Amino acid sequence: MSDPIEARVGAKARRQYDPPDSPSSVGWTRAERVRIADAGSPLRLDCGRLLAPVDVEYEAYGTLSPERDNVIVVAPALSGGSHAAGWSADADELGRPWEKTRPGWWDDCIGPGKAFDTTRYCVISASLLGGCYGTAGPSDPDPSTGKPYGLRFPMVTVGDWVETQARLLDKLGVERIAAVAGGSLGGQQAIEWGLRFPGRVRGTVVLAASASLQPMGLALNVVAREAITNDPDFRGGDFYEPGPDGIIRRPDGGLRAARMLGHISYLSAESLAVKCGRRLQDRDEIGWSFEPEFQVEGYLSHVSRSFAERFDANTYLYITRAMDYYDAAVWGDGDLVRAAERVECGSLVVSFRSDWLYPPEDCKRWADALSAAGKRVTYIEVPSTYGHDAFLLEVDAVTEAVREFLGGL
Amino acid sequence: MSDPIEARVGAKARRQYDPPDSPSSVGWTRAERVRIADAGSPLRLDCGRLLAPVDVEYEAYGTLSPERDNVIVVAPALSGGSHAAGWSADADELGRPWEKTRPGWWDDCIGPGKAFDTTRYCVISASLLGGCYGTAGPSDPDPSTGKPYGLRFPMVTVGDWVETQARLLDKLGVERIAAVAGGSLGGQQAIEWGLRFPGRVRGTVVLAASASLQPMGLALNVVAREAITNDPDFRGGDFYEPGPDGIIRRPDGGLRAARMLGHISYLSAESLAVKCGRRLQDRDEIGWSFEPEFQVEGYLSHVSRSFAERFDANTYLYITRAMDYYDAAVWGDGDLVRAAERVECGSLVVSFRSDWLYPPEDCKRWADALSAAGKRVTYIEVPSTYGHDAFLLEVDAVTEAVREFLGGL
Numbered sequence: 001m002s003d004p005i006e007a008r009v010g011a012k013a014r015r016q017y018d019p020p021d022s023p024s025s026v027g028w029t030r031a032e033r034v035r036i037a038d039a040g041s042p043l044r045l046d047c048g049r050l051l052a053p054v055d056v057e058y059e060a061y062g063t064l065s066p067e068r069d070n071v072i073v074v075a076p077a078l079s080g081g082s083h084a085a086g087w088s089a090d091a092d093e094l095g096r097p098w099e100k101t102r103p104g105w106w107d108d109c110i111g112p113g114k115a116f117d118t119t120r121y122c123v124i125s126a127s128l129l130g131g132c133y134g135t136a137g138p139s140d141p142d143p144s145t146g147k148p149y150g151l152r153f154p155m156v157t158v159g160d161w162v163e164t165q166a167r168l169l170d171k172l173g174v175e176r177i178a179a180v181a182g183g184s185l186g187g188q189q190a191i192e193w194g195l196r197f198p199g200r201v202r203g204t205v206v207l208a209a210s211a212s213l214q215p216m217g218l219a220l221n222v223v224a225r226e227a228i229t230n231d232p233d234f235r236g237g238d239f240y241e242p243g244p245d246g247i248i249r250r251p252d253g254g255l256r257a258a259r260m261l262g263h264i265s266y267l268s269a270e271s272l273a274v275k276c277g278r279r280l281q282d283r284d285e286i287g288w289s290f291e292p293e294f295q296v297e298g299y300l301s302h303v304s305r306s307f308a309e310r311f312d313a314n315t316y317l318y319i320t321r322a323m324d325y326y327d328a329a330v331w332g333d334g335d336l337v338r339a340a341e342r343v344e345c346g347s348l349v350v351s352f353r354s355d356w357l358y359p360p361e362d363c364k365r366w367a368d369a370l371s372a373a374g375k376r377v378t379y380i381e382v383p384s385t386y387g388h389d390a391f392l393l394e395v396d397a398v399t400e401a402v403r404e405f406l407g408g409l
Numbered sequence: 410m411s412d413p414i415e416a417r418v419g420a421k422a423r424r425q426y427d428p429p430d431s432p433s434s435v436g437w438t439r440a441e442r443v444r445i446a447d448a449g450s451p452l453r454l455d456c457g458r459l460l461a462p463v464d465v466e467y468e469a470y471g472t473l474s475p476e477r478d479n480v481i482v483v484a485p486a487l488s489g490g491s492h493a494a495g496w497s498a499d500a501d502e503l504g505r506p507w508e509k510t511r512p513g514w515w516d517d518c519i520g521p522g523k524a525f526d527t528t529r530y531c532v533i534s535a536s537l538l539g540g541c542y543g544t545a546g547p548s549d550p551d552p553s554t555g556k557p558y559g560l561r562f563p564m565v566t567v568g569d570w571v572e573t574q575a576r577l578l579d580k581l582g583v584e585r586i587a588a589v590a591g592g593s594l595g596g597q598q599a600i601e602w603g604l605r606f607p608g609r610v611r612g613t614v615v616l617a618a619s620a621s622l623q624p625m626g627l628a629l630n631v632v633a634r635e636a637i638t639n640d641p642d643f644r645g646g647d648f649y650e651p652g653p654d655g656i657i658r659r660p661d662g663g664l665r666a667a668r669m670l671g672h673i674s675y676l677s678a679e680s681l682a683v684k685c686g687r688r689l690q691d692r693d694e695i696g697w698s699f700e701p702e703f704q705v706e707g708y709l710s711h712v713s714r715s716f717a718e719r720f721d722a723n724t725y726l727y728i729t730r731a732m733d734y735y736d737a738a739v740w741g742d743g744d745l746v747r748a749a750e751r752v753e754c755g756s757l758v759v760s761f762r763s764d765w766l767y768p769p770e771d772c773k774r775w776a777d778a779l780s781a782a783g784k785r786v787t788y789i790e791v792p793s794t795y796g797h798d799a800f801l802l803e804v805d806a807v808t809e810a811v812r813e814f815l816g817g818l
């Protein structure tokens with residue numbers, strides 16, 4: 001997904017950001033870190049490798065009920081960390097100054113009276129394994145060498161993310177969750193929850209996500225990874241250490257190109273036409289150069305630059321690979337309906353008309369499989385022009401759908 | 410456009426390639442080279458710079474009528490050179506061995522009895538200025554230094570290409586042409602012909618092309634150029650000379666990534682799903698690596714590798730920039746209908762339903778402008794699933810439309 005701030009540029013923002021003292025904000029937040037695996041009980045990953053230690057960073061909003069039955073897990077997408085709502089009180093400590101200038105990535109939907117109402121639910125959001133926001137990832141030291149893992153970090157999957165969330169809940173003494181919700185890769189985590197832990201979840205909220213990424217999405221990920229690994233500073237993923245000249249350089253050029261492409265896939269032709277059109281920036285006439293001249297160029301340059309400042313290039317490789325690999329049908333030996341038979345909870349599946357990364361017909365396939373397997377499922381296609389980013393921007397439609405769904409659980 | 414051979418992979422090929430001795434083939438071909446500008450009469454480009462010398466490479470199929478009134482100019486798209494039909498007899502001399510293994514890029518439509526019937530018409534196809542196939546471009550020596558131009562080559566435009574074609578026709582003694590035809594960037598050259606030389610053309614055939622590239626296309630070009638210029642071997646475009654270690658290295662990694670992205674934009678989600686789907690290649694199970702595992706990855710790797718062997722990275726920059734810049738509306742001071750008022754010839758505009766690079770609604774805008782300006786125009790939307798490449802693959806539909814159009818001129 002796009003950075004929510006960037007996604008707002010040019011979009012008719014449905015609401016202003018809630019300041020921390022707003023009654024609908026979760027206010028100031030702090031991330032927690034919990035060790036969910038150590039040498040004695042390593043995490044067994046889908047790829048077969050054992051990983052330890054594994055620390056998971058998470059944030060929690062709202063109060064855990066005495067029965068510990070009101071948890072909603074909010075699963076992040078590619079760029080999302082644990083900071084999903086409210087205003088970070090520990091951004092400086094965590095070395096993430098950008099978190100001070102805006103609320104968490106799904107603040108529009110998490111808070112008192114919002115879609116995920118923190119006066120009723122305890123919302124928990126954990127950073128992804130393989131990521132760069134506090135949960136174990138390729139930029140962390142490999143205990144066997146003391147140096148950053150780089151590409152020696154094991155491959156991670158959507159299933160592994162769900163596994164880390166489940167282990168985190170074990171540590172918190174939560175057996176069964178009210179719901180798991182997410183958009184994009186987060187939506188695939190919601191699907192996987194219902195398949196991997198059918199007895200532990202009462203409802204899944206799957207936004208702008210399908211049971212597997214379609215081939216066009218695979219293709220875009222290939223190009224993104226090519227751009228990163230071809231960067232002169234990538235050096236096989238070992239860019240955390242100084243180069244031969246003693247200077248640390250990150251493969252920012254490649255990561256920027258990858259992010260530009262990702263960002264394009266989150267927009268729609270319509271939304272990009274509204275946002276930038278073919279307008280020139282800061283000029284009236286063509287400049288006959290390869291410098292940015294069109295607003296599209298300036299816009300992509302801006303969003304990719306700010307992304308590269310706060311993201312790890314290896315993480316981009318790992319998370320897009322997890323996106324490639326995910327296929328819910330493996331739970332049914334390739335048959336999606338058979339897979340869906342495992343599900344015990346109710347499901348809400350929401351797609352967005354102009355989303356070409358996870359197109360409506362793909363999202364609907366999961367809803368249809370659930371239905372064919374006799375499961376409770378609500379499918380909604382929102383007639384949005386915002387592309388994939390719509391799951392962040394169509395706040396009213398998402399709020400209404402989620403509220404009704406959670407109310408009916 | 411895709412390489413036509415590659416585009417065929419997985420597509421239901423409408424016909425086999427015609428061997429050189431087939432009655433419907435133009436047979437063996439040789440390229441010609443003509444100097445259209447020299448120091449005494451340089452070419453004035455749209456960017457304002459003067460260029461000399463300028464040699465243009467072209468091929469001609471069919472016989473020029475005594476009245477010199479039966480010429481059809483076929484305008485190449487991004488990757489197309491002068492070799493549009495038949496089998497190259499001079500591939501080795503020209504250093505283009507790949508041309509020996511297949512006929513010209515639009516052989517399906519050029520030849521005796523084909524859409525552009527060489528028993529009636531003399532079809533002329535010239536390589537693009539700024540390209541790398543015999544017409545002046547960034548890999549040619551700059552007469553002021555004796556070294557390859559690189560990025561010191563002037564910016565070129567669709568208008569400049571039409572200008573070089575017109576100068577070539579001057580040299581050949583052809584004042585008025587029967588038609589100009591092309592797909593994609595070639596289609597934009599056809600549009601431009603009708604605007605720049607309204608008195609010199611009787612008909613334009615515009616396939617899979619619009620009056621200006623939509624913002625999503627601009628965005629994809631930004632990423633493609635980023636991938637090239639960020640390649641460690643790009644060196645500011647001066648990659649023709651040996652590097653500090655005395656070895657010549659071309660920015661093939663960046664060019665491959667750019668081409669992958671271009672290729673993706675020529676396909677549709679549907680055609681890629683049919684061609685590759687989510688199938689693994691040469692394996693039954695996921696390999697948990699960043700190596701190519703999906704057919705999509707192998708396919709993109711293959712097509713981009715063969716492209717990088719026969720294309721120049723600087724040319725990719727120049728031609729995509731020309732694609733960005735083109736806007737037929739400048740002939741009407743920004744008003745497309747006013748621009749269309751200049752046109753004196755009949756026009757055929759053909760779009761393809763699943764083309765998301767030049768979407769039908771964009772192509773139709775040009776047809777609508779012609780219509781609003783009171784011009785003769787036929788607009789057809791072909792219900793193809795092949796994406797942008799459909800202009801090469803929907804041979805029957807294109808042939809039928811072109812034949813009827815040329816017959817009515």
